[in-house]
Amino acid sequence: MWRNRRIVALLFALLATQVAALVGPAYACGCGAMVSDGQSRIGVDRETSVVRWDGRTEDIVMRFTVRGDARRAAWIMPVPGRATVELGDGALFDELRDLTRPEHRSRSYFWPRDRDWPFSSGTRDGAGAAAPSAAAPVGVVGREQLGDFDVARLTATDPDALRNWLESNGFELSDRLSTEVRPYVDQRWEYVAVRLAPREPGKVLRGDLDPLRISFASDRLVYPMRLSRMARTPQSLGLYVLADHRMEPASAIGGAAPKVTFAGPVRPESGPLATLVAGKPAFLTAIDQEFPEPGRIHADHELRAAAADTPYRRTVFHDELLTVGGVPAWLLTVTGVAVVVAGSSFALVRTRRRRTVAVPVAGSGSGSGSGAGAGAGAV
Structure with missing residues (x-):
């Protein structure tokens, strides 16, 4: 009897382990969701995005820094129109990082x-103080x-159909993600x-991805x-926005107040930034x-032109x-x-000493002269 109970408990534990392995959690990142294959883990440590908008076309260039043991994963991003991917x-990112460095003073x-x-x-350390067709539930447009x-561009009129298509390609989405894409x-x-599937056999998705x-x-x-x-931990968003004017989010969409860390015109003549803005001046x-x-996030970020194209650069002060x-200087002072x-x-003491005068003894000089004169007259 006791042996049978142990066998049942062991089978139950193995079943629970297998069920847990089938649930591939979605890791939310700045503008999409990262999904593992259910047998491994992947997390996004940082996502850096560059957004270029000329009033008609929007370009988003993003780079993920990931961790975990996944050899393959899927990432899903919704877009408002037909997209091209390259x-x-x-x-x-290196060029933009250099352009927006804080000024040190x-x-x-x-x-x-x-x-x-x-x-x-001791010595001081010197540290200074972000139109589909309705013919089919899911269509592969490219x-x-x-x-x-391996990039697939999809249309979807049914979130469950989107989930089913992705699962048929080896990825399992939770019911919650299906609800969130509605x-x-x-x-x-x-x-x-x-x-995301590296061509090199056995390679793990880790570090900065292309x-x-x-x-x-x-x-x-x-x-x-x-x-x-959908994220389970606090999220951080960093955006480089390139447009004709200084841009700002229309609202905080449930987060802390957005902070501008740099604002100013850029005129790249060569390099990847010049390619992105087609060689034209832009406001970064x-x-x-x-x-x-x-x-608490309840919407997508919609960015609009600020009231003025006021330049701004962070300043880091180093106190010395x-x-x-x-x-x-304080010691010299x-x-x-x-x-x-x-x-x-010292000068005051010397002055006081010089002004000191001796007082004469009474009757010692004038008295003798008077006596002599008086005596002579008497004779």
Whole structure:
């Protein structure tokens, strides 16, 4: 009897393990969902995106930094219109990072602080202070192999049909993701489904993946974010936005207030950035936003022109003790004041001594002369 119970318990545990392995969790990222194959794990540590919009066409170039043990995964992104997909240039992100670096400035302070002599004998460390057809539920409008990416461009009028198509290609989507894509289906959006499968046998998806560039027609600048509400941990969004003017999100869509970290015109003459903007001047706006509670995300980001094209660059100040010839200015000042005070005191003492006059003894000189004169007259 006891042995039979142990066998039943062991079978139950094995069954639970297999069921858990079949559930492929979706990892929300900035503008899509990453799905594993149910037998491995993959997580997105960071997603950096560049958005270019000229009033008619929108280009999104994105690069994922991933971790986990997955040898293949799927990524789904909704788009408002028919999209084209190609490999992006990783040097684009390096160029934009250099363009938007904070300005470093030094500022001096007079009085010593905790890490300065005489309060500390150590040295300072010098650290300074984001129109489908209704004929079929799912249609494949294009498919191509781009490096390690197998890219399929889909139309879908039924979220369950989209899930079924992806599952038939080796990926399992949760019921929740099927529910979350419903608003996009209702708006008759399309999808870019990317199968990440390195050609090199046994290679694991890890680190920085090759960037993808997705282009589609759009009369408004929109950045899909609604799927990020599925994330289980706080999310961070970083966007480089290139347009004719300084851009800003129309609302926070459930996150913290977006922060502009750079704003200014750029005129690239060569390189990947010049290619992206077709050699034309553009206004670059870098935006960061935090989502402490992803479940509160309720819409996609729609960006609009700001009231003015005001330039902005972050400034990092490095505080340094004011010195003169390598000597702290406060020490020179205090020493100088001490010398002046000492000198003044010494001069005052000397002046007082010079003004001191001896008092004469009474009757010692004038009295004798009077007596002599009187005596002579008497004779």
